[in-house]
Amino acid sequence: MASEQNGEADPLHDRVAVAEGLARAAGAKARDFFLNRGVLHPELKSASQDLVSEADRSIEAWLRLSIHEHFPTDGIVGEEEAATEGTSGFVWVIDPIDGTMPFLVGQPNWTVSIGIARDRQPVAGVIFAPMMDELYLAVEGGGAWLNGVRLTMNQEWTVASTTTGFGATQKADPKDVGAFVEALYREGGVVFRVGSGALMLAYVAANRLAGYYDPTLFCWDCWAGIALVREAGGVVTFDGELDRPGPMWAGNARVHDDLVRLSRRPT
Structure with a gap:
């Protein structure tokens, strides 16, 4: 990926190369x-399945x-330490x-996730799954890639085309979880979960999942994946920010809209 434009250094591409x-x-x-x-x-951090290690x-x-x-002069936001300003x-x-x-119990489905924000917007991301030797990379305007092969999302898929990632942890409201799963299954969908939001977003970009919904994600879980899905031709809504968590929906335009609809419990 080129790091110069019109003979001048490209600050975003320079950062992606380092990332x-x-x-x-x-x-x-x-x-x-x-x-x-x-x-x-x-x-333990906050719950029985929310852990941290050295x-x-x-x-x-x-x-x-x-x-x-x-x-x-860049800022840094991460899961384990306080944010630093830039x-x-x-x-x-x-x-x-x-x-x-998954990492602690011996499953291979964990990743290193590095996203880059510019003016608080996701503009690039790298997700590396070491045990599968898969590196996903995306940069604004430069597409999404898996081990050097360009990713293009299937725009014809529905929630019934293949499985849908669902990221609810044990901290989610059981009634909301049940309502979403029931609604998804009524429309022919099936739930998939691996314990890594970054990996499930990468799978959406790679046409391994129809879409992904998580009722509560932090930016470090999804920032790189948002860039991947968007550059692969998908739609992502993240109702969080760099400093607060929120729900997230991802897929092609139709799947995204259906996941938003299916996740809204009647009041």
């Missing part, structure tokens, strides 16, 4: 932890240091291990 390298390096570090996860000491913390600390070395207009949105629960 790809950092995602691969962080993935290698995470993989080492994963293969020796028996020595980790996971701790793997999450040490890799995020390394990412923050590396980003600051490359782009000292002055460049760029903010890095990082999750060192998205899918900590």
